[in-house]
Amino acid sequence: MSRAVKRAFKYRFYPTDSQAAELARTFGCVRKVYNLALVARTEAWTLRQERINYHTTLALLTAWKKTDELAFLNEVSSVPLQQALRHLQVAFTNFFARRARYPSFKSRKKSRRSAEYTTSAFRWRGGRLTLAKMTEPLDIVWSRPLPEGASPSTVTVSQDPAGRWFVSLLCDDVIEQVPASGMVGVDAGIDSLLTLSTGEKIVNPKYERRDRARLARAQRAVAKKEKGSANRAKARHTVARVYARITDRRRDHLHKLTTRLVRENQAIVIEDLAVRNMVKNHRLARAVSDAAWRQFRTLLEYKADWYGRDLVVVDRWFPSSKLCSACGALAQRMPLNVRSWTCRCGQTHDRDVNAARNILAEGLSVIACGGGVRPQRESSRTGRSSAKQENPRATKGILAL
Known part of the structure; x- marks a missing residue:
């Protein structure tokens, strides 16, 4: 037996200077639109007790693009901006269902840098991926093959704090149901x-403990650099690389x-x-x-x-x-x-x-x-101790020593 699932395949890629600049602009515009829509939805509820949905924010996006202040939103693909509004809608849905906290603003320094493209915003031909507003395909390192005949339905481009670029391709895959006893x-x-x-x-x-000395040295180097300087930015990049090494090794171990x-x-x-x-x-x-x-x-x-x-x-x-x-x-x-x-x-x-x-x-x-x-x-x-305890109802009827 087998089962069809949606599966994301993540690869590292190396953009050209023009591609990196285009993606950086896209990340900034995605963050800006998300924050503007969050402000609009919050003010609508606070002032008028009105709930704004995705379609209303989509109309607001069209109006923002026509203003002089936000005209730069027209320079990037519109699909990642629309996807950002969809992500905000999901965040509010989870909040009203009490599955998550109230949505927070995206930070330029701390939030994840990513943009999501649907089929209308990229071209997939012969195993080569070209995003909207770009003339050349991405230079992807195919560390593992995609499923045979697979065609991505969604592409997510991201950059981690260590400066590495990744592309995630969402494809249909078949999982073989192997029996186990x-x-x-x-x-x-x-x-x-x-x-x-x-x-x-x-x-x-204990990957963090293994690299603790290296991490401490890198963090001390950051503390010694002048704030706002290029050397401090380089030192912070070194710290991010140490954290990325720890995270990658831990994730690989847990996957196995x-x-x-x-x-x-x-x-x-x-x-x-x-x-x-x-x-x-x-x-x-x-x-x-x-x-x-x-x-x-x-x-x-x-x-x-x-x-x-x-x-x-x-x-x-x-x-x-x-x-x-x-x-x-x-x-x-x-x-x-x-x-x-x-x-x-x-x-x-x-x-x-x-x-x-x-x-x-x-x-x-x-x-x-x-x-x-x-x-x-x-x-x-409800704030009970973090130490492991037994609930009286869970131990009812059990003979105590």
Whole structure:
């Protein structure tokens, strides 16, 4: 069996000077239109209690182009500007559905530099991509082939803080549904990035710690340069390159891990970790961020959907570490420095392996009862401690030691 999906293929490319200048202008215009539309929608609601939709902002864009102050918007392709308005519409839709915060303004220094082109704004012929307002195709490094006969429906061009240029091609792809019979519970940690219910421990590479000395040197060099100078800009570029190296290696490692888990197992059970609360603990924030648990879950979710796997998320208050996987007894206390413990039934547990086994058992019970993925509890967003706790309802009926 196979399944058709929309898949983005990202490549690095090297623009000419004219192409880089054109893309830089496009990025600036996209940011300007997005911010203007956000101001218009905010003022309309604040002053007149009126909701402005995408079509209204599209009419505003046409009017802005006719003014002398914003006439420069006509110099770039109109499609990326229209796509920016669509992205703003999605942001407001998520806000009103309480899935996200109120949309914020795009910053020239901090926001992602990107522009999205649809089929009317680029030409794809013979494996060569030419964007609107450009006469030459992009010099793309084809690090991997596109699916046979694929034609991109959307092209996104971006530039990262390290100055590297990337193009992402959204194409139709076919995912082969390979059968798998395994079931695994996954406990995330810091010393061991992942501990599986099979007893296997995956070492945490700690890429940020490996490059911490190099990063510190680069940041000290920035601090010594005069603000606004060309040397300071070069030093900041060096810092961005160090961060890019850390990010690339971490992402590559997580991609390999999640692909392996999805291909080998039909059911995967993980914990619903409150990463946002955990990073508030200043002793653990750096290590938690380096582990990238949120990114791991995001990759695992879409890959499980592609391959037709069952991904179960166990409630964050489930006492996986305190519960004996052999007899079901619950320990009263389990400090973080306790890495192994012995239950009164005589069973000695490795803390992480025991937690992974309990997570798997809880996830299988959810599947058997038809519960699917558990919703996030409201209490997890009410400011409780970032340390792992058990909910009284989650431990009701469990024998305590």
